[in-house]
Amino acid sequence: MGHRSSFFKENCLPNTCYLRLNRYPPCPTAFGIHGLMPHTDSDFLTILHQDQVGGLQLVKDRKWIAVKPNPDALIINIGDLFQAWSNGVYKSVEHRVMTNPKLERFSMAYFLCPSNDTVIESCREPSIYRKFSFREYRKQVRDDVQKLGSKIGLPRFLTHEGSSNI
Numbered sequence: 807m808g809h810r811s812s813f814f815k816e817n818c819l820p821n822t823c824y825l826r827l828n829r830y831p832p833c834p835t836a837f838g839i840h841g842l843m844p845h846t847d848s849d850f851l852t853i854l855h856q857d858q859v860g861g862l863q864l865v866k867d868r869k870w871i872a873v874k875p876n877p878d879a880l881i882i883n884i885g886d887l888f889q890a891w892s893n894g895v896y897k898s899v900e901h902r903v904m905t906n907p908k909l910e911r912f913s914m915a916y917f918l919c920p921s922n923d924t925v926i927e928s929c930r931e932p933s934i935y936r937k938f939s940f941r942e943y944r945k946q947v948r949d950d951v952q953k954l955g956s957k958i959g960l961p962r963f964l965t966h967e968g969s970s971n972i
C-alpha cells in the first residue's frame with residue numbers, strides 16, 4: 807500500500823503488543839446483555855481466539871452479525887490504526903460480545919500495537935486523517951472515555967478532506 811514493508815517489524819515489538827484473556831461469566835437473569843460493549847480496537851490488528859460458546863458479533867452492512875465460534879480458528883480484526891494507515895481503505899471493525907445465559911465463555915486477544923512514539927501516517931494523498939502518534943491517540947481515547955463516557959476514536963483525527971467525505 808505504499809508503506810515500507812518493514813513498518814510492522816520495526817514498530818510493533820514484543821513489549822508494545824499485549825495479550826488479553828477475557829472471561830465472560832454466564833448471565834442467566836436477562837437476555838441481550840453486553841459482555842463487552844460495542845467498540846473498535848485501538849491497535850493495528852487483533853488476533854482473536856474464542857472458545858466454542860459464541861457471543862462475538864460484528865457490524866456488517868450496518869447490521870450486527872454473529873461470528874460462528876470455531877475453537878480451531880483465529881479471527882483477525884482490523885483496528886483503528888490500520889484504518890488510518892490505509893487512509894480508510896480497510897475499516898476498523900465494530901464488535902461486541904453478548905453474554906450467554908448458561909455458559910461461561912473465554913477468549914484470548916493479542917493486540918498488535920506499535921510503540922507510543924510511532925507516528926501513524928496514511929499512505930495516500932489526500933489523507934483523510936492527520937498524522938498522529940500512538941501516544942496521542944491513546945490519550946485522546948482515554949480523555950474522551952473519561953469526559954464523555956465513550957470513545958470517539960478516529961473521527962477526532964479527520965482532516966478537512968476526510969470530514970467533507972463522510
Ligand SMILES: O=C(O)CCC(=O)C(=O)O
Pocket residue numbers: 826828842847854856862901903912913914915
Ligand atoms: O471476547 C471476544 O470475543 C472479543 C474480545 C475483544 O473484542 C477485546 O478484548 O477487545
Ligand SMILES: [Fe+2]
Pocket residue numbers: 845846847901
Ligand atoms: Fe475488541
